[in-house]
Amino acid sequence: MARVALLSNPRSTGNRSLLPRVRSFCAEHRDIFHYEVEQVDQIGQALRTIARVKPKVLVINGGDGTVQAALTELYHGGHFGANPPPVAVLPNGKTNLIALDLGAGGDPIAALERVLELARTDMVPHIVSRELISLTHGSASGRPVLGMFLGGAGLADTILFCRHKIYPLGLPNGFSHLLTALATLISLLLGIKGAFLPPSPRPVRVSVLKHGEHQGRFSLLMVTTLERLLLGSHMPDRAALGGGALQLIMVERSPMALLRAVVAAVLGKLGRDKLTGVFFERGDEIRIEGDRSSVILDGELFEANVDRPIVLKPTAPVPFLRLAA
Incomplete structure (x- = not known):
């Protein structure tokens, strides 16, 4: 069983310089399962594969769009059943608001090291719950988009x-x-x-x-x-x-x-x-x-109109890994 599953999007802006360091770090740590996607529409297949290795933590390494797509697929896809692993986000995007909220500021490799350190413990004191924002255009059809x-x-x-x-x-x-x-x-x-x-x-x-x-x-x-x-x-x-x-x-x-x-x-x-x-x-x-x-x-653009309003609701709580003490 891999302690940590890392989902990376090489096309995100931050990964243009970061990804070689990430690959080297993962090569030195066998308890990290690293999966790279080229497009956000590959994230569903990525999570299906990651679920098979049963990681203790899922780490997202990409920009805001990658994080938003991964959270949407994680919540709706059901790939991990009723007990999805806690999510950590590397500080890699333009704004990093989710990463900062979870105590993952600074160097992404240092944050990944911290995730691996916590994954070698029971992690319980560092697991926090957050609802996600579910966005629709007021229609019951179609899958809501999720973010924070x-x-x-x-x-x-x-x-x-x-x-x-x-x-x-x-x-x-x-x-x-x-x-x-x-x-x-x-x-x-x-x-x-x-x-x-x-x-x-x-x-x-x-x-x-x-x-x-x-x-x-x-x-x-x-x-x-x-x-x-x-x-x-x-x-x-x-x-x-x-x-x-x-x-x-x-x-x-x-x-x-x-x-x-x-x-x-x-x-x-x-x-x-x-x-x-x-x-x-x-x-x-x-x-x-x-x-x-x-x-x-979370980086994805939508448009609110008079006859087609944006409707926001919370989801059930999702587990996240807080890196700060």
């Missing part, structure tokens, strides 16, 4: 601007994100429009089951089941916001509202106090409607 972080409104527009305008420049990730943040601030503060700046967010209507709705233009719309948020802040516990599994944050398109949210996040108080123009809620069903308003779930 959704960005919409101005946040989605900013992500797409960074993806299409900044990343192609070949700059380091940190500098790319800084340029994107500056362009977003210039657009927000000065009201300037142009191809070199993110577009103004479209109006959206967001309704939370049993909690009411919000309508307008928002510089940030985020739904997540992660505990760690932007700038190291954390969402309040379930009891404080009504007990739902889905965590919603929205910030009105206003310089002052955004400033209040950023300051609260830096101070670790985001979600603890009421702030004008900043909304926090928890729920078990969230609907997003708009006029072709983009939302991005």
Whole structure:
């Protein structure tokens, strides 16, 4: 039995330089079963094969799209029966939010070493449960797409601007994100429009089951089941916001509202106090409607329309491996 199964996507941007080190590390450790896919549509077959070796931990090594596709297939495919192994995510994508939430920041090889170290123990103190976000377009047909972080409104527009305008420049990730943040601030503060700046967010209507709705233009719309948020802040516990599994944050398109949210996040108080123009809620069903308003779930793009809203619900808890002590 392999202690660790590693699923890698060689085509992800981070693996262009990382994968040779990963292959060398796996060659030196016989208790790692390494499976590489060339396309995300091969992940189903990969997990069927991995299930046969009965690993104690499943590690995903790829970008946001690889993680999202693997989580969807892991949950819906049933390849491991009723007891899937806990999932760990190497810090390899552009944003790494899931990896960071699980304590896997820094060097991916160091994170893989930590996974292998934990897999040689009973792991119980390091296993945590997280619900996934199940996304549909309000129809019972078709398989829902699963993930852990959704960005919409101005946040989605900013992500797409960074993806299409900044990343192609070949700059380091940190500098790319800084340029994107500056362009977003210039657009927000000065009201300037142009191809070199993110577009103004479209109006959206967001309704939370049993909690009411919000309508307008928002510089940030985020739904997540992660505990760690932007700038190291954390969402309040379930009891404080009504007990739902889905965590919603929205910030009105206003310089002052955004400033209040950023300051609260830096101070670790985001979600603890009421702030004008900043909304926090928890729920078990969230609907997003708009006029072709983009939302991005773990790297995959979707579109919310008035007659075809995005519907978000939580799944049953899935086990993950937390690498931090």
